[in-house]
Amino acid sequence: MALTREQLAQRVAQEMQDGYYVNLGIGIPTLVANYVPDGMEVMLQSENGLLGMGPFPTEAELDADMINAGKQTVTAATGASIFSSAESFAMIRGGHVDLTVLGAFEVDVQGNIASYMIPGKLIKGMGGAMDLVAGADNIIVTMTHASKHGDSKLLTKCTLPLTGAGCIKKIVTDLAFIEIKDEKFHLIERAPGVSVKEILEKTAGEMVVPKDVPEMQF
């Protein structure tokens, strides 16, 4: 069975380590915050200028001046710091964020990522995504393995304009956990009950499959 959005977030969350500073993109990545493993502390960085993002506010706490990068009202966690956008991206560009999680339209075997622009549709912009993929060493892309029409999103070469070149090493899809090395996809884990055959059918780029591909553990 393909993973649900929640399971996707849960699998990504397993890649976190105690003491990690983490930037979570909009959509499924945001859900990752709900699955931080017990006994582990992580701090969320929001690129509009908040390190230590807390939960949504209560009605009483609601404050228009306290938002996250998704423009949602949030709170500051204990030990948070707040700063300018320049300082925020100094952190990001300088490689100080330990883990970045974001969505994508396409990823290819060279680690290229396309996530912000579909020609012919209205281009709304890249926001902070280009800075995030260029700045982070440890990035997890999370997306469905194939589009609604069944087209693979794991390609030999991205067809859409890139968000970043050669920067992606890990992908969690609804079917598999994949690493990128030596210009190939490497199948590391499969979603519970999903066959290697199905994964290969839905992967357009070259994929290395080891003898044994364990199922994800939750």
Add this chain to the structure above:
Amino acid sequence: MALTREQLAQRVAQEMQDGYYVNLGIGIPTLVANYVPDGMEVMLQSENGLLGMGPFPTEAELDADMINAGKQTVTAATGASIFSSAESFAMIRGGHVDLTVLGAFEVDVQGNIASYMIPGKLIKGMGGAMDLVAGADNIIVTMTHASKHGDSKLLTKCTLPLTGAGCIKKIVTDLAFIEIKDEKFHLIERAPGVSVKEILEKTAGEMVVPKDVPEMQF
């Protein structure tokens, strides 16, 4: 009579305007702060990270953590702000300081300035001087017109390594107030009792002298 150090500082102070942010170098420039014209407010910027430098502290106020760019203990004036060296030089380099006053060994008709290094002597460094002359639009160099040995410091071409190229427009010496335009010195004022002849004798670079050269007023 050649100006005293105090008169030099006093003449420079006349170039200030109400509301000016001013950076004063070490030596005679520092004395300029004592001659801010009555009814005029200026704010002193100290490049180690203080905007709004106040007077020296009393014994009771003395604080090792509050110093100026000359490493002297100082106080913060009302309305001061304190920041990092990067922010301080962002101000300076970005042209936000209205007036910079500093000393020099030599200035030439192209507006070049040499002020930090005499080959053969120990080179201690340029500190913030190169940033100050590159960043400010409005710089006044204050120095004696000639060396102790009688050698002119106003040259056709600086002989010492430069602190900055083409950045000086105004010089106040102990003999004259001079502007630099079109690769020439222009004599604007002379020190009380000093003759144009003496100034010309002590000026190595080409100098334009108008018919009437008024004496400085104090």
Add this chain to the structure above:
Amino acid sequence: MSGFNKVVDSYAQALAGLENGMTVLAGGFGLCGIPENLIQEIKNKGTKELTFVSNNCGVDGFGLGVLLEDRQIKKMVSSYVGENKLFEEQLLAGDLEVELTPQGTLAEKMRAGGAGIPAFYTATGYGTPVGEGKEVKEFNGRKYIMEESITGDFAIVKAWKADTYGNLIYRHTAQNFNPMAATAGKITVVEVEEIVEPGELDPAHIHTPGIYVDRVILGTFEKRIEQRTVRTA
């Protein structure tokens, strides 16, 4: 105004000198920390053909979105736009130009503009449409593109508190792009919720020193929320 007193009494004074065709840097992220009243005053003035450098362009009827109504904006330099229909219409009709700039690059371009740095290198955008036509240089085996700095004829800024000298403090995440915009405007105008006397703000905690600020005006703010998300207590 005399000495360092930057306080002006009217929005008309605050934006005196703003002319057609100028470039304006605006603070704010989404609708958070935007100079609401200064934007409204630009609408009232009817200044046209403006280039705005701002992370976003507001929404229909609020923030910079209101300046689209009378087509006062010629060009936007932003990282994310199109949260409103009017924007989309004008863009598709070719009445509006957009220069999409990565958010961190945009912040750094303004910071560099204020700091006298004409250009810098960044890996952001290399190998993407953003990098096209830009100079590429390699440092330590990695490729970077050169990005030039941005300055404006005006900067419009929203802060929380100012003293009369123009020293500023921002509130929570309403800080965002405001400090950089403040440094990079030829004329920097700030609207604030409270004006205090010099000496009331701690010198060590001033976010924007007054040297960057030309005019300060006291305003009242709607502070519209774009995504109202709450939890039950």
Add this chain to the structure above:
Amino acid sequence: MSGFNKVVDSYAQALAGLENGMTVLAGGFGLCGIPENLIQEIKNKGTKELTFVSNNCGVDGFGLGVLLEDRQIKKMVSSYVGENKLFEEQLLAGDLEVELTPQGTLAEKMRAGGAGIPAFYTATGYGTPVGEGKEVKEFNGRKYIMEESITGDFAIVKAWKADTYGNLIYRHTAQNFNPMAATAGKITVVEVEEIVEPGELDPAHIHTPGIYVDRVILGTFEKRIEQRTVRTA
């Protein structure tokens, strides 16, 4: 240490991993805001052939000057040096290398290093010995030189207060180069006068967010004054 607790108990732990030949970035301006005890610990460790990036090199017997005594410093990257005799002797004897860097360029190089910017352009130093051999580019009719960023294997920093997460606040002008050094060290070690619990520092007034900080240690400080200037009350 677990989670975000960066506090270490000994200076030995604070500098664990420092090895011969490394580059160390040090905060401080003159003797103000210098990491006194971390410097002393480097002396105790006897680490050699170090490159120091620091605006100054202390004085005889205090600050970085003490590391000259056993010739632990191979090279200084500074804007102003030579306030002590030992420095002069070693420089003239060819035992010590100095790379003089304009103060603002030095600050910006460290800031750029921490911010992932490999190089930037500045007018500072163009046409002077500092500009020799550096790439020149013209922007808006003015010439600028390219300066590359600086990072270090270690950064040693002095702050006033830290919380256990490593969020820092500096005191008065003891801030100076410390915030930039903190961002640009592979391992950033901070000594402070007071350690508080997370939440005790106002999030809006933290000078250095804890993300840049690896280790925090509580110290006591002499705070020697270089130029004692006072007025009569």
